[in-house]
Amino acid sequence: MTQPSVFTARFAWFLGGRGMFSTIESIMAVAFAWHLYERTGDPFDLALVGLFQIAPVYILFPLTGWVVDHVSRSKILIAGATMQLLVLTGFALLMMTADFNKWYLLALISVYGCGKAFMSPALQATLPNLVAPHYLNQAVAITSTVWNIALTVGPFVAGVLIAWLDRNVYWVLVAAAIVTFTCFINIPHMDAANTAKGKRDLLGGLRFVKQNPIVLGSLSVDLFIILLGSVVALLPVYAADILKVGPQGLGLLRAMPAAGAVLMGVYLSRFKTEFNNTGATLFVSLVVFACSILTFALSQSLWLTATALFVYGASDMISVVIRGAVVQLHTPNALRGRVSAANSIFIASSNQLGDFRAGATAAAIGPVNATLIGGWCALAIALSGAYWFKDLRQLKTLKQ
Numbered sequence: 001m002t003q004p005s006v007f008t009a010r011f012a013w014f015l016g017g018r019g020m021f022s023t024i025e026s027i028m029a030v031a032f033a034w035h036l037y038e039r040t041g042d043p044f045d046l047a048l049v050g051l052f053q054i055a056p057v058y059i060l061f062p063l064t065g066w067v068v069d070h071v072s073r074s075k076i077l078i079a080g081a082t083m084q085l086l087v088l089t090g091f092a093l094l095m096m097t098a099d100f101n102k103w104y105l106l107a108l109i110s111v112y113g114c115g116k117a118f119m120s121p122a123l124q125a126t127l128p129n130l131v132a133p134h135y136l137n138q139a140v141a142i143t144s145t146v147w148n149i150a151l152t153v154g155p156f157v158a159g160v161l162i163a164w165l166d167r168n169v170y171w172v173l174v175a176a177a178i179v180t181f182t183c184f185i186n187i188p189h190m191d192a193a194n195t196a197k198g199k200r201d202l203l204g205g206l207r208f209v210k211q212n213p214i215v216l217g218s219l220s221v222d223l224f225i226i227l228l229g230s231v232v233a234l235l236p237v238y239a240a241d242i243l244k245v246g247p248q249g250l251g252l253l254r255a256m257p258a259a260g261a262v263l264m265g266v267y268l269s270r271f272k273t274e275f276n277n278t279g280a281t282l283f284v285s286l287v288v289f290a291c292s293i294l295t296f297a298l299s300q301s302l303w304l305t306a307t308a309l310f311v312y313g314a315s316d317m318i319s320v321v322i323r324g325a326v327v328q329l330h331t332p333n334a335l336r337g338r339v340s341a342a343n344s345i346f347i348a349s350s351n352q353l354g355d356f357r358a359g360a361t362a363a364a365i366g367p368v369n370a371t372l373i374g375g376w377c378a379l380a381i382a383l384s385g386a387y388w389f390k391d392l393r394q395l396k397t398l399k400q
Contacts, residue, residue, distance in 0.1 A: 008130070008131070010130050010187055010188055011130045011131055011139065013183045013184070013186040013187050014077075014126065014127070014130055014183070014184075014187055015142065015143060015146060016179075016183040017077065017081065017180050017183030017184040017187070018123055018143060018146065018147070019146040019147075019149075019150060020176060020177075020179050020180040020183065021080070021081065021084065021119070021180045022146070022147050022150035022151070022154075023150040023153065023154050023157075023176070024084065024088070024173050024176050024177055024180065025084075025116075025150075025154075026150050026151055026153075026154025026155060026158070027154045027155075027157055027158040027161065027169075027173060028088070028091075028158075028170075028173060029154075029158075030154070030155050030158035030159070030162070031158050031161070031162055031169050031170070031173075032049065032091070032105070032109070033049060034158075034162055035095060035162075035167060036049065036102060036105060039100050039102065040102055045102060048106055049106070049109055052106050052107075052109045052110045052113060053109050053110070053112065053113040053116070054113065054348060055110070055113065056110060056113035056114040056116075056117045057113060057116065057117045057120070057344060057345065057348055058345065058348075059117075060114060060117040060118075061117070061341055061342075061344075061345055064117045064118050064120075064121055064337075064341045064344075065121055065205045065337045065338030065339070065340065065341030065342065066337070066338060067118060067337070068118065068121045068122045068125050068336075068337025068338070068340065068341065069125075069192070069334055069335065069336065069337035069338055070192050070337075071192055072189060072190050072191060072192055073122050073125060073126045073129065073190050073337070074126075074184070074187050074188070074189050074190045075189075076118055076119070076122040077119070077122055077123070077126065077184040077187065078181070078184050078185055079115075079118070080115050080116075080118060080119035080122065080184075081177065081180045081181040081183075081184045081185075082181060083111070083112070083114075083115035083119075084112070084115065084177050084180060085174065085177040085178065085180075085181055087108050087111055087112045087115070088170055088173045088174045088177050089170075089174055090108045091105070091108060091170045091173075092167075092168075092170035092171050092173075092174055094108070095167040095170060096167065117344075120340070120341075120344040121337050121338075121340035121341040121343070121344055122337070122340075124324075124328070124336070124340035124343060124344070125328075125336035125337045125339075125340045126187075126190070127139055127140065127143065127328065128328045128329070128333070128336065129190055129333070130187075133329060136325045136328060136329060137268070137275065137321055137322065137324075137325040138268070138269050140320070140321045140324040140325050140328075141265050141268035141269040141317075141321045142265070142269040144261070144265050144317060144320050144321060144324070145261070145262055145265030145266055145269060145317075148258050148261045148262045148265065148313075148317075149258075149262055151258060152255065152258040152259075152262065205335060205337075205338025205339040205340075205341055205342045206338075206342055208331065208335050208338070208339060209339060209342055212330060212331075213389055213390075213391045213392065214326060214330050214389075214391050214392050214395065215326075215327050215330050215331060215339065216389070217385060217388070217389030217391070217392035218282075218323040218326050218327050218392060219323075219327065219342070219343055219346050220385070220389075221286060221323075221381060221382070221385040221389070222319070222323055222346065222347070222350065223346045223350045224350075224381045225286060225289065225290070225378045225381045225382065225385075226350035226351065226354050227350045227353055227354045227357060228354070228357065228374055228377035228378055228381060229289070229290060229293050229354075229374045229375060229377060229378030229381075230350075230351070230354035230355065230357075230358055230374070231293055231296055231297075231309075231312070231358065231371055231374065232254075232257065232355070232358075233354075233355040233358040233359050234358050234359070234362055234367050234370065234371060235250060235253045235254055236250055237362060237367045238253065238296075238305065238367065239253055241367070242300070242367065242368070243300070243301075243302050243305060245302050249302055252302070252306055253305065253306060253309060256306045256307075256309035256310045256312075256313065257309050257310070257312050257313030257316070258313060259310060259313065260309070260310035260311060260312065260313030260314035260315075260316075260317070261313035261314060261316060261317040261320075262313075263314065264313070264314040264315075264317040264318060265317050265321070268317070268318070268321055275322060275397070276396070276397075277396060278322060278326070278395045278396060278397055279391075279392050279393040279394055279395035279396075280393060281318070281322060282318075282319060282322045282323065282326075282392070282393075282395075283382055283383075283385065283386040283393055285315045285316075285318040285319045285322070286315075286319055286378075286381070286382035286385070287379065287382045287383070288311065288315040289312060289315040289316055289319065289378065289382070290375055290376075290378035290379035290381075290382050291375075291379070292308045292309070292311040292312040292315060293308075293312065293371065293374055293375035293378055294372065294375035294376070294379070295307075295308040295311075296308040296309060296312065296371060296375075297368055297371035297372045297374075297375055298368075298372070326392070326395065327339065327343065357374075358370060358371075358374065361373065361374070
């Protein structure tokens with residue numbers, strides 16, 4: 001008899017749509033920054049891009065999770081794909097005009113940020129509705145792997161397309177966005193997870209996170225270990241001033257975390273449909289993650305540094321898969337949108353502030369000292385998290 005598989009038709013459509021959505025976003029970020037700077041020559045405009053895109057995530061946070069819980073998630077995915085298609089069409093048309101106004105483009109970026117504020121929690125909350133609980137960590141591994149591939153391949157594809165098509169690159173992305181829309185529209189309709197009327201429980205996700213030690217621990221260790229330990233922002237400094245390997249070496253260093261994450265994701269999605277001693281495995285992966293940062297900080301060899309970054313990405317992928325499955329399985333379906341919205345805020349804060357922390361600390365005390373401090377802080381977070389969040393550490397299976 002044929003064994004059931006995670007690859008149902010609805011999961012395949014979701015995976016195709018999510019992968020295309022992320023790839024488009026990765027290409028668009030590079031292309032937009034290139035053409036904006038080409039037109040204005042002002043580096044501050046690049047800072048405005050990040051601000052206009054991330055601000056809606058914070059501003060709309062109380063509303064986005066509530067909407068994801070009270071509106072059909074399949075409709076939100078279709079709306080998000082439509083938003084991406086319209087924004088890209090707007091980019092393509094504006095880039096064809098001779099009279100360039102950067103504020104129109106930044107306004108479109110802000111619209112995209114508003115749509116992404118709803119899409120991020122919807123993408124997270126939808127996954128448990130598409131696969132059986134037994135396959136959730138496998139599904140998380142697959143979707144995380146696809147996301148990492150999009151982040152890795154997207155900038156390279158963007159460079160090729162910009163060199164080949166210049167501003168016409170956005171018409172290619174418009175065609176790709178139609179594929180995203182097609183994938184999401186083929187996902188079977190899902191009713192709203194929560195049919196309760198009224199909007200007084202907009203912050204119910206935060207209250208649930210605060211009261212659930214397993215979910216709180218999963219989100220907190222991710223927030224603080226990335227906030228204090230992230231090294232990606234310092235890779236150009238290591239390539240230029242410490243390892244002295246130039247832009248080619250920087251390309252290798254930037255690729256290694258993604259390579260580690262992708263290969264680990266492939267392994268987990270293929271061979272690990274369940275974890276034994278889930279909580280202990282999570283904290284061991286966090287300790288390995290911290291040790292990879294310390295190795296990276298002290299390395300004077302390109303290949304040792306590259307290996308440390310490979311382990312950095314691979315151990316982070318184990319953590320991502322376990323935490324993603326644990327949070328979704330321990331959150332009621334009616335609250336998953338609001339909890340996923342809170343998780344999106346945690347992720348955005350750790351990534352953005354983590355890069356700022358790394359750069360500011362490196363400027364103050366030097367890159368090696370900054371990275372060493374970050375590694376020791378990450379190790380302290382892993383060990384203290386195992387101590388303080390005992391329910392999470394003692395978790396035997398994802399469904400316990």
